[in-house]
Amino acid sequence: xxxxxxxxxxxxxxxxxxxxxxxxxxxxxxxxxxxxxxxxxxxxxxxxxxxxxxxxxxxxxxxxxxxxxxxxxxxxxxxxxxxxxxxxxxxxxxxxxxxxxxxxxxxxxxxxxxxxxxxxxxxxxxxxxxxxxxxxxxxxxxxxxxxxxxxxxxxxxxxxxxxxxxxxxxxxxxxxxxxxxxxxxxxxxxxxxxxxxxxxxxxxxxxxxxxxxxxxxxxxxxxxxxxxxxxxxxxxxxxxxxxxxxxx
Amino acid sequence: xxxxxxxxxxxxxxxxxxxxxxxxxxxxxxxxxxxxxxxxxxxxxxxxxxxxxxxxxxxxxxxxxxxxxxxxxxxxxxxxxxxxxxxxxxxxxxxxxxxxxxxxxxxxxxxxxxxxxxxxxxxxxxxxxxxxxxxxxxxxxxxxxxxxxxxxxxxxxxxxxxxxxxxxxxxxxxxxxxxxxxxxxxxxxxxxxxxxxxxxxxxxxxxxxxxxxxxxxxxxxxxxxxxxxxxxxxxxxxxxxxxxxxxx
Numbered sequence: 049x050x051x052x053x054x055x056x057x058x059x060x061x062x063x064x065x066x067x068x069x070x071x072x073x074x075x076x077x078x079x080x081x082x083x084x085x086x087x088x089x090x091x092x093x094x095x096x097x098x099x100x101x102x103x104x105x106x107x108x109x110x111x112x113x114x115x116x117x118x119x120x121x122x123x124x125x126x127x128x129x130x131x132x133x134x135x136x137x138x139x140x141x142x143x144x145x146x147x148x149x150x151x152x153x154x155x156x157x158x159x160x161x162x163x164x165x166x167x168x169x170x171x172x173x174x175x176x177x178x179x180x181x182x183x184x185x186x187x188x189x190x191x192x193x194x195x196x197x198x199x200x201x202x203x204x205x206x207x208x209x210x211x212x213x214x215x216x217x218x219x220x221x222x223x224x225x226x227x228x229x230x231x232x233x234x235x236x237x238x239x240x241x242x243x244x245x246x247x248x249x250x251x252x253x254x255x256x257x258x259x260x261x262x263x264x265x266x267x268x269x270x271x272x273x274x275x276x277x278x279x280x281x282x283x284x285x286x287x288x289x290x291x292x293x294x295x296x
Numbered sequence: 297x298x299x300x301x302x303x304x305x306x307x308x309x310x311x312x313x314x315x316x317x318x319x320x321x322x323x324x325x326x327x328x329x330x331x332x333x334x335x336x337x338x339x340x341x342x343x344x345x346x347x348x349x350x351x352x353x354x355x356x357x358x359x360x361x362x363x364x365x366x367x368x369x370x371x372x373x374x375x376x377x378x379x380x381x382x383x384x385x386x387x388x389x390x391x392x393x394x395x396x397x398x399x400x401x402x403x404x405x406x407x408x409x410x411x412x413x414x415x416x417x418x419x420x421x422x423x424x425x426x427x428x429x430x431x432x433x434x435x436x437x438x439x440x441x442x443x444x445x446x447x448x449x450x451x452x453x454x455x456x457x458x459x460x461x462x463x464x465x466x467x468x469x470x471x472x473x474x475x476x477x478x479x480x481x482x483x484x485x486x487x488x489x490x491x492x493x494x495x496x497x498x499x500x501x502x503x504x505x506x507x508x509x510x511x512x513x514x515x516x517x518x519x520x521x522x523x524x525x526x527x528x529x530x531x532x533x534x535x536x537x538x539x540x541x542x543x544x
Contacts, residue, residue, distance in 0.1 A: 088346075088347065090346045091343055091346040092343050093344075093410070094341040094404045094405050095340050095341040095369075095405070096339035096341075097502055098336075098338045098502060099336065099338075101491070101499040101501060102499065102500045102501070102502060103498070103499045103500070120502075123341075123405075124502065127487050127488070127502070128488065131487050132488055132500070153533055153534075155535060156342045156413060156533070157342050157343070157371075169401055169404070169483065171483070205543075207540075208537065208539070210481060211537040211540060213543075228540065228541045230534070230536040230538065231535055231536045233458060233533070235419070238379075239375050239379050240350075240375070240376065240379050240380055242380075250351070251349035251350065251351045252349060252350045252351070252376070252380070253349060253350070254344055254345055254346060254368075254372065280543070280544060281536060282537035282540035282541075283536070283537065284536070284537040285404075285481070286401075286478070286479050286481070287531045287532050288478040288479045288529060288530060288531070289456065289459040289530035289532040290478065292455075292476065293476045295449070295453075295461075295528070296449070296474060296475075296476050296528060
């Protein structure tokens, strides 16, 4: 039997530490195929490139590891990999390790989770890994046994067809364990930092601070992160609010 | 009592026919504030602009109607409107009318629905309107009574706090009525069209065809569209798969 084929992407770019650490951690599970953006694409969500041509570049090819970069979005990378680059449909799609938290409603903005959701839409088991550590040289070593456990569990049990996993690790290196969580509600405030150009026009940088609205509840992913647990949040493709069917 | 304040955005740009038709249709309900991209942003999803400065430009200001364009994404437009442009929190956020269908799992790629989801995240009632008609000069007149009905219903009953509406109209102008629907599962195939540059390198345009996997089921939004109904799909912010809590 051939080895499992694992596609890996991210939104920090193919040369980020997080994705290279992830490749190294899961290489023992199969043949690794990386198709990742050629630079940072934070906040890309599930955006796709409709108005520009998309190109790929072979970065490395060795026994069990192939790496391509792509000038598109994280979601483009998955689409390109499936149709043009992978030798067959992969057995698993991983994303990350993202330099920065993708918990709570921030899944909606996340390019890391865009990869997982796109793969899920293509019917393949998918997991996004993120860490609250943002530094480009962050150590993700403490996540290794948790990543191994989640990957092994998914290989063993599979995931429901239209569900993927969002795994977030807290800032600390001393995790208390791993918890299944729900998505925390929350909101961003002070989102724009105003500047003036030398010619006097006003422009803005997107910034802001996020606070979880219900993060005091022990079932939320923010609570888990705030209390030293690795949060595993199962994410459904189907966003329908079935309680609303009598609205009209 | 002051008039309701309605924020309107889209992903086709502030000068698209769809958004101007929508403004005209709902102007009677309140003061209209448009903050929309300065050009097309199809497929922008909930992407946000992290690496470039964002700017806005006042296009028009008259009694009851203010229009700004913005160089960012649809989601940026909402964030900018709420924090920097609107005189107060709006009573309703509308998006569209999009030139093109945003039904089924395509909500995940949709900039139109990105507007509605972002507004929903900010705790305001929000509705995205899309038509299967793609042409830039399409007539959306047949949607008028349906848009009025949905807007009036939302003003009257409100929406659950973390839910927004995705309203899609079929290609025809003879609608059979309006139905509450669930999101259709589906997949894209033949997504890349390959070309060669004059210098011989390969590039790709994103394209493809979508087919609903379960569109034969009468409760799906694709079924409604295929059978001449306006589809109203309630979309939840919370993507948690609560059936998965025993995964670990």
